[in-house]
Amino acid sequence: MTQRFLAAGANPELINLAGGLPAPQTYPVPEIAAIAKQVIETHPVETLGYGPIEGLPSLRRALAQRLSSRALRLTPENILVTTSGMQGLDLVGKVLLEEGGIVAGQFPTYLGALDAWRPRRPAFRNLVLESPEFDPVAAMAGAQFTYTVPNFSNPSGRLVDMALRERLVDAAQSTGVWLVEDDPYGGLHYDRSPLPRLIDLSAERHGGPNGLGGPNGYGGPVIYTGTLSKAVAPGLRIGWVVAAPEMIRALTTAKQGSDMCTSGVTQHIALAALENGLIERVQPVIVELYRKRRDALCLAMKAHLSAWFDWEVPVGGMFVWAVARDPSLDTERLFQLALEAGVCIAPSSVFDASGRNRSAMRLNFTLNPPERLDEGVRRLAEATRHLCEDKA
Secondary structure: OHHHHHHHOOOOOOEEOOOOOOOHHHOOHHHHHHHHHHHHHHOHHHHHOOOOOOOOHHHHHHHHHHHOOOOOOOOHHHEEEEOOHHHHHHHHHHHHOOOOOEEEEEOOOOHHHHHHHHHHOOEEEEEOOOOOOOOHHHHHOOOOEEEEOOOOOOOOOOOOOHHHHHHHHHHHHHHOOOEEEEOOOOOOEOOOOOOOOHHHHHHHHOOHHHOOEEOOEEOOOEEEEEEOOOOOOHHHOOEEEEOOHHHHHHHHHHHHOOOOOOOHHHHHHHHHHHHOOHHHHHHHHHHHHHHHHHHHHHHHHHHHOOOOEEEOOOOEOOEEEEEEOOOOOOHHHHHHHHHHHOEEOEEHHHHOOOOOOOOEEEEEOOOOOHHHHHHHHHHHHHHHHHHHHHHO
């Protein structure tokens, strides 16, 4: 299904509201082109040859410095450079997941994570974090790891609040279960200040003499993954994992059998972007553009879809999660009708390992300008109307 969402972007007649795609006009093309030329000429061996499996030492140092905080003091031994954030998730599965083991995952769950771990035939335990009955200790018990996207979850767009972040971190510490914090959208805040990352809270709440966030680096149970795909450009395929040194060593061994090393060219581009302020120059432009597009999508949904769906306006990220008022409204069927109407959506079934959740959908607002968002939602409303008429 991921392949189908990405392919939808290649059809100019089809309005793609399905894929989690950045706006191409935000890519800093002249800057990246100039950096690429400069780094290849200056570092021909490091850019065009094989490199260290764990990543360029200079990039690992830069990431350790950038990702450190008051409570969290990282060293390069806490950093693994990956070929995209997705590779980090894949490597976590290779290291931690035995065939048939339990993955406790925030529900609904990112499709890419489900795809990464399915080859090991895990049992997925759905964690509905917003449920009043949610007990993180019980939810994590017996799992081989727990997977969360605290900042604007894919697909729901929800922001995990501070109290729940603390409970998740405390549960990971008390149970000894690894807690994966996937954070591709952490820079896309539109309406409020960022909350602390789980890995920061882990170091702050459980640091002290055991060294979770002391001068020798982080040693706690949180595995933090990040990427430049949303901050600069997805084609760079640069991501990272932050974790305890022993976990970084295990993930590095797994990476050796995956791709040997991440591209030296894009690692050097990433290093330059971190050091020359490119990310800080681009991010405000991205945030302002996406805020306007989020507002445009929600306005169009209010005008065209409010008779059939409910949703919350996300305070960040890339997605709106719309839930059908009628639980029998099948968004898998709506997906097919919407394609016929010229718009592509992401039905909720693909974010459920069992495929049983069929009454919601994910809509992306970052790729398309406001007028195209409005037209896409209008087409989706027509498809929804036809679906409801067929049911009647």
